[in-house]
Amino acid sequence: MSALIEFDQVSGLLRGTERGPVALTLLAAEEWTPESEAGLLLAVDDELQPQFANASLIAVEFPSFHDGRGLSLAVLLRTRLGYTGELRAVGDVHPDLIHYLRRCGFDSFLLPEGRQVGLEDAVLAPYSDYYQASVVEPHPAFRRSRRIAHFGDR
Amino acid sequence: MYQYDQFDHQFVAERVANYRAQTGRFLAGELSEEQFQHLRLRNGLYLQRLAPMLRVAVPYGTLSSLQLRALAAIARDFDRGYGHLSTRQNMQYNWPELADVPDILEALAKVEMHAIQTSGNCIRNVTTDQFAGVAADELLDPRPYCEIIRQWSTSHPEFDWLPRKFKIAVTGARHDRAAVDVHDIGLHVYLDDNGERLVDVKVGGGLGRTPVIGCVIRRGLPMIHLLTYLEAIMRVYNRYGRRDNKFKARIKILVRAMGEEGFREKVDAEWSELEGSPSTLTAEEISRIESFFEPPEYPKIDDGIASLAQQRLENPAFSRWVEHNVAPHKVSGYAVVTLSTKVTGVPPGDVTDRQMEAVADWADDYGFGEIRIAHEQNFVLPDVPVKSLYALWERALQAQLAEPNVGLLTDIICCPGGDYCSLANAKSIPVAEAIQQRFDDYDYLHDLGPIDINISGCMNACGHHHVGHIGILGVDKKGQEFYQISLGGSAGNDSALGQIVGPSFSRAEMPDVLAIILDVYVNLRADDETFLETYRRVGIEPFKERIYVSAD
Numbered sequence: 001m002s003a004l005i006e007f008d009q010v011s012g013l014l015r016g017t018e019r020g021p022v023a024l025t026l027l028a029a030e031e032w033t034p035e036s037e038a039g040l041l042l043a044v045d046d047e048l049q050p051q052f053a054n055a056s057l058i059a060v061e062f063p064s065f066h067d068g069r070g071l072s073l074a075v076l077l078r079t080r081l082g083y084t085g086e087l088r089a090v091g092d093v094h095p096d097l098i099h100y101l102r103r104c105g106f107d108s109f110l111l112p113e114g115r116q117v118g119l120e121d122a123v124l125a126p127y128s129d130y131y132q133a134s135v136v137e138p139h140p141a142f143r144r145s146r147r148i149a150h151f152g153d154r
Numbered sequence: 155m156y157q158y159d160q161f162d163h164q165f166v167a168e169r170v171a172n173y174r175a176q177t178g179r180f181l182a183g184e185l186s187e188e189q190f191q192h193l194r195l196r197n198g199l200y201l202q203r204l205a206p207m208l209r210v211a212v213p214y215g216t217l218s219s220l221q222l223r224a225l226a227a228i229a230r231d232f233d234r235g236y237g238h239l240s241t242r243q244n245m246q247y248n249w250p251e252l253a254d255v256p257d258i259l260e261a262l263a264k265v266e267m268h269a270i271q272t273s274g275n276c277i278r279n280v281t282t283d284q285f286a287g288v289a290a291d292e293l294l295d296p297r298p299y300c301e302i303i304r305q306w307s308t309s310h311p312e313f314d315w316l317p318r319k320f321k322i323a324v325t326g327a328r329h330d331r332a333a334v335d336v337h338d339i340g341l342h343v344y345l346d347d348n349g350e351r352l353v354d355v356k357v358g359g360g361l362g363r364t365p366v367i368g369c370v371i372r373r374g375l376p377m378i379h380l381l382t383y384l385e386a387i388m389r390v391y392n393r394y395g396r397r398d399n400k401f402k403a404r405i406k407i408l409v410r411a412m413g414e415e416g417f418r419e420k421v422d423a424e425w426s427e428l429e430g431s432p433s434t435l436t437a438e439e440i441s442r443i444e445s446f447f448e449p450p451e452y453p454k455i456d457d458g459i460a461s462l463a464q465q466r467l468e469n470p471a472f473s474r475w476v477e478h479n480v481a482p483h484k485v486s487g488y489a490v491v492t493l494s495t496k497v498t499g500v501p502p503g504d505v506t507d508r509q510m511e512a513v514a515d516w517a518d519d520y521g522f523g524e525i526r527i528a529h530e531q532n533f534v535l536p537d538v539p540v541k542s543l544y545a546l547w548e549r550a551l552q553a554q555l556a557e558p559n560v561g562l563l564t565d566i567i568c569c570p571g572g573d574y575c576s577l578a579n580a581k582s583i584p585v586a587e588a589i590q591q592r593f594d595d596y597d598y599l600h601d602l603g604p605i606d607i608n609i610s611g612c613m614n615a616c617g618h619h620h621v622g623h624i625g626i627l628g629v630d631k632k633g634q635e636f637y638q639i640s641l642g643g644s645a646g647n648d649s650a651l652g653q654i655v656g657p658s659f660s661r662a663e664m665p666d667v668l669a670i671i672l673d674v675y676v677n678l679r680a681d682d683e684t685f686l687e688t689y690r691r692v693g694i695e696p697f698k699e700r701i702y703v704s705a706d
Contacts (some may be wrong), residue, residue, distance in 0.1 A: 045393075065189075065192070066192045066275070066315050067315065067397060068312070068313070068314070068315030068316055068317075068392050069392060069393055069397075071311065071312045071313075071315065071392070072312055072389050072392045072393050073393075075311075075312055075389075080427065094189065096176065096189075096193055097315070100309075100311050100312075100314060100315070103311035104311050104312055122171070122172070122175055123175070126168055126169075126171070126172040126175075127165065127168045127169075127172075127309070128164065128168065129161065129164070129165070130165075130309060130311070131161075131165070131305040131306060131308055131309075132306055132310055132311065132433065133431075133432050133433045134311045134312075135311075138432055139432045140306075140381075140432060140433055141161060141305075142305075142435075142436070142439040142442070143432055143436065143439075
């Protein structure tokens, strides 16, 4: 069975969840309306529409785990559209790439069957910090005190 | 040069741990071949014809003597005692064991090195002018901006899973030695009249199956906007670049499909949303990074010209080497030396552990402990006192690194080809060797003057054959290795793509065909014309006629 991983706001960690693949119905962009109860299912090449901001849940489907279009789409949903609801990666999602997905604004990840191995923190969050700005860290390292404090400490 | 702070050290250490765990999971069967392929490619490991190949990043081709000694030790401990200088200024090892790679990465991390993003569909190691910081014709040292781009592109959340590999080159000199016209993004950095740092941005150049000269999409961009502007380009490419056909996935194809104007509009629209965002560089950050590249305190020394003239008079072999392998330095009394790896019988770019250690010693003895790797697959010592040239030359002779052929016919750029690479259609190293063997008369080579021969074993063009004055491409004809010749290519300020002369030749025919091409040039050249100048004046026809008449 598939496994859902969620970002826990309280602990700031990614955790596997008991709730399993949520039963919420998903509708593709052509069928979905802001009035629908269902969540919105986007393909990685869908263009942004302003009403997406009102969705209860947006899932982006990755046709293959190494297709990076879903990363740019997530960044735009978060930063250009201001979408604040749950943003879920579905399809061919790989645990080793979750740290990229997370930084682009995804906060839950539905792993396909057989991908549950290796879900420890070392896989999900292998780095303690990154150079660039991202959706979850709007300031690049060079603007943050942590890096500046190390200046001179070579 | 740049030195890691705690932040860099930590990131690289975590990368090693992450990669070690991924290797372990692959060996334990928890990751499939296909899954591991994408992960290992983000860390420079290819599975080649005979063994894995590990490509180590040498950021913008700059190394310290300490780092070069560490690379020598890795060649000895984990490989067969040699490494290979690539056309992207990196160091490649052809015989490591897959299971040893995490240990190699750990050894690299100790000397502030890594293999991050040296392969795979991501932003690759940024390249630049091998004479950066010391070139007499430099407008602005490009290395700080290379380092800024290195940090920004390392494990970028959004741009590490692109349609295809992505190469950025930066130049800051009047004469472009970084081939910025044939990169996905080519940057030209300079100062304006008020001393403000500016950058011209070119996009969509590249070699490979569809060679293209890049087009300028932005002139005079203030440097603080460098990263947000790159972000806009990368986002347009990541979203709209083709992913259905790997041969049409480079940015050049997207630029062509959208049109230069259409692409620029799309990037500008994206950038209008990003301009001024927190990724905008600060003056403090630019000075922080620039401070690492401040010129060393050059001791004031005699210009050495008188004694050099005397030494050259007394020793014609030394004189030849000075003529071709020594370039002017911006500080009086110093020179920039290129140590050629192009010795007959040795694959271009291959260097042994002992040669690496020798070069490291010379960098300490005749410089400030710094070494460069040129994209022409040679070592460069950037700060050699003119008065020490003779002593250095004698030592380089002993180490087989004093071939006086920089820029000449035998200074061949060559990919590893079918001897190593699983993508190759044909071997390239034996062709280079046959040419070097055939044309071993120095007087003839010097008389011919500057000629770039670039050899690639397949359309991927790692040997940059399109921009060789004489380009050679290995092709497969019904299972046989053949070679197609193009003429008139050029990298640099007057970039041009070579034109194919006609049907291809067998490997055995190649030296004779080369001899005909050179003969046509020698007969047609006027005064001091170089090969390229003659070609541009007379065109391809006279060459074609002679080659195919003789072949009949």
